[in-house]
Amino acid sequence: MCCVFLLSFLCFWLFWAGHSSFIADSPSRTASGNVIEGTVFINGTVAIAKTDDNFICATLDWWPPDKCDYGTCSWGRASLLNLDLGNPILLKAVKAFSPLKIRMGGTLQDKAVYESKGIDEPCTPFVKNNSELFGFSEGCLTMRRWDELNIFFRRAGAVVTFGLNALRGRIIQSDGSARGAWDSSNAESLMRYTVNKGYKIYGWELGNELSGNGVGARIGADQYASDVDRLQSIVQNIYKGFKIKPLIIAPGGFFDANWFKEFIDKTPNSLQVVTHHIYNLGPGVDDRLIDKILDPSFLNSGSEPFSSLQSILRSSATSAVAWVGEAGGAYNSGHNLVTNAFVFSFWYLDQLGMASIYGTKTYCRQTLIGGNYGLLNTNTFVPNPGYYSALLWHRLMGSTVLSTSLSETTKIRAYAHCSKQSQGTTLLLINLDGNTTARVRVTISRENLAGNGALVVQQEQQNQRKRFAKISQDTKTNGKMREEYHLTARDGDLHSQTMLLNGEILAVNSSEDFPPLEPIYVSETAPIIVAPFSIVFAEIPSSVLPACAQV
Numbered sequence: 175m176c177c178v179f180l181l182s183f184l185c186f187w188l189f190w191a192g193h194s195s196f197i198a199d200s201p202s203r204t205a206s207g208n209v210i211e212g213t214v215f216i217n218g219t220v221a222i223a224k225t226d227d228n229f230i231c232a233t234l235d236w237w238p239p240d241k242c243d244y245g246t247c248s249w250g251r252a253s254l255l256n257l258d259l260g261n262p263i264l265l266k267a268v269k270a271f272s273p274l275k276i277r278m279g280g281t282l283q284d285k286a287v288y289e290s291k292g293i294d295e296p297c298t299p300f301v302k303n304n305s306e307l308f309g310f311s312e313g314c315l316t317m318r319r320w321d322e323l324n325i326f327f328r329r330a331g332a333v334v335t336f337g338l339n340a341l342r343g344r345i346i347q348s349d350g351s352a353r354g355a356w357d358s359s360n361a362e363s364l365m366r367y368t369v370n371k372g373y374k375i376y377g378w379e380l381g382n383e384l385s386g387n388g389v390g391a392r393i394g395a396d397q398y399a400s401d402v403d404r405l406q407s408i409v410q411n412i413y414k415g416f417k418i419k420p421l422i423i424a425p426g427g428f429f430d431a432n433w434f435k436e437f438i439d440k441t442p443n444s445l446q447v448v449t450h451h452i453y454n455l456g457p458g459v460d461d462r463l464i465d466k467i468l469d470p471s472f473l474n475s476g477s478e479p480f481s482s483l484q485s486i487l488r489s490s491a492t493s494a495v496a497w498v499g500e501a502g503g504a505y506n507s508g509h510n511l512v513t514n515a516f517v518f519s520f521w522y523l524d525q526l527g528m529a530s531i532y533g534t535k536t537y538c539r540q541t542l543i544g545g546n547y548g549l550l551n552t553n554t555f556v557p558n559p560g561y562y563s564a565l566l567w568h569r570l571m572g573s574t575v576l577s578t579s580l581s582e583t584t585k586i587r588a589y590a591h592c593s594k595q596s597q598g599t600t601l602l603l604i605n606l607d608g609n610t611t612a613r614v615r616v617t618i619s620r621e622n623l624a625g626n627g628a629l630v631v632q633q634e635q636q637n638q639r640k641r642f643a644k645i646s647q648d649t650k651t652n653g654k655m656r657e658e659y660h661l662t663a664r665d666g667d668l669h670s671q672t673m674l675l676n677g678e679i680l681a682v683n684s685s686e687d688f689p690p691l692e693p694i695y696v697s698e699t700a701p702i703i704v705a706p707f708s709i710v711f712a713e714i715p716s717s718v719l720p721a722c723a724q725v
Contacts, residue, residue, distance in 0.1 A: 223531055228273055232539045232542035241309075254323060288314070293360065340356055341391060423446065454476050459506070514558045566659055571600050586606075598717050615701045657715070
């Protein structure tokens with residue numbers, strides 16, 4: 175009996191030694207550095223915002239293989255027209271979300287033609303032509319491909335929106351303005367075919383980046399509102415008798431306060447979702463991308479479009495809600511080993527947290543696959559780090575957003591939601607500092623908060639392994655445990671496309687199975703240890719708050 179007890183104790187000790195030392199052993203650690211002793215306050219009295227349950231969304235674009243930026247052609251066969259829908263990793267990647275929202279759309283959608291009996295011309299793909307708008311000719315979506323896409327989405331359990339060809343029938347002036355009304359006949363044909371085949375479309379979106387100044391072309395807010403009214407009328411007619419009809423979504427462009435206000439005010443009854451795009455890091459060729467991602471002030475500036483759009487919606491008669499319809503961070507296909515690497519999860523998760531605070535219901539990442547910002551590798555389909563970040567958010571962060579308070583003078587970012595699978599709380603902590611570890615204690619209030627938590631920096635010149643050994647000794651069990659998910663880059667390399675969860679590499683195995691996303695268990699009385707350049711999700715199941723009990 176004694177031997178059994180000793181063996182059990184040894185196994186338990188080895189488990190904790192292996193899991194509590196991963197932070198100390200992380201190659202991203204330096205021999206010495208700062209330790210922040212801090213507190214994050216969570217106000218659990220009332221929700222500050224609500225998102226959709228399936229907040230996470232990813233895009234499929236139209237770009238052909240010869241779409242190139244800065245001398246690099248990064249799209250391969252990732253277009254919704256040629257993507258290998260039979261790839262087992264792709265299917266498993268989408269299924270893992272149960273469900274994943276997928277937005278089909280992008281620049282070339284406005285030059286797309288849908289195969290139908292009313293179109294006499296041959297159904298041919300996009301052809302590169304630099305003299306044409308967007309650098310390509312018109313391209314055609316065959317109904318055979320439309321069938322294949324919808325069959326795949328049904329198998330994967332995806333929730334799908336589709337962007338319609340808003341430039342059809344218009345004349346583009348020399349100044350980029352699009353004259354005339356939308357010719358909706360081709361889109362109407364596609365919708366009727368879709369309904370007749372029994373395919374489910376969650377929402378029809380009109381246009382891509384044609385609002386405000388537009389990208390390549392633009393449409394005035396008054397005309398766009400009229401076109402959306404037309405789309406609403408078509409959907410009501412085609413889906414007559416359906417209890418649940420697809421959402422009407424627009425404009426899918428960059429936020430322009432004056433344009434968006436006029437557009438929203440003129441579509442109070444026809445528009446259900448207002449979409450805007452985010453590429454606030456600038457061009458993919460910018461060599462300062464990582465500096466921006468790691469700059470708290472820059473990240474804070476990203477709140478402006480969320481806040482402004484929220485104000486417009488609240489002051490309008492509309493019942494429409496806000497989505498981020500496309501967000502790749504850096505435009506022109508992103509930047510290899512930045513927007514598809516570990517470092518980009520800092521920007522991406524911070525965006526998810528910030529968007530949630532301002533009532534954004536859905537956030538669509540550009541892309542699911544394709545370009546240099548895909549959640550999946552364009553050639554191998556294996557997940558990039560952002561995929562696991564998205565999946566953890568989807569599984570852990572519920573739809574109820576809580577107010578958090580933390581010192582603004584640090585590089586620690588904090589967001590809290592009611593947990594998705596319990597009435598507890600899930601906290602997201604992001605450490606943008608490569609030389610500082612945070613020891614964060616959590617205080618959860620059932621009363622309104624009056625101030626911010628203070629973080630005091632302490633200089634510490636000790637060996638990191640000894641310091642973390644001491645931290646692990648502070649983990650006293652009170653019977654209540656929280657679950658922690660620590661994300662770091664392999665070898666501490668921010669450019670790495672390999673992510674570690676609790677010190678273990680996340681990788682698809684030889685059977686093409688995805689790794690389990692398993693937490694470590696830590697006493698609730700212990701501080702959350704946030705290593706340099708790391709991300710932590712901490713789920714606290716015992717913290718049942720009034721805001722979460724109402725969910």
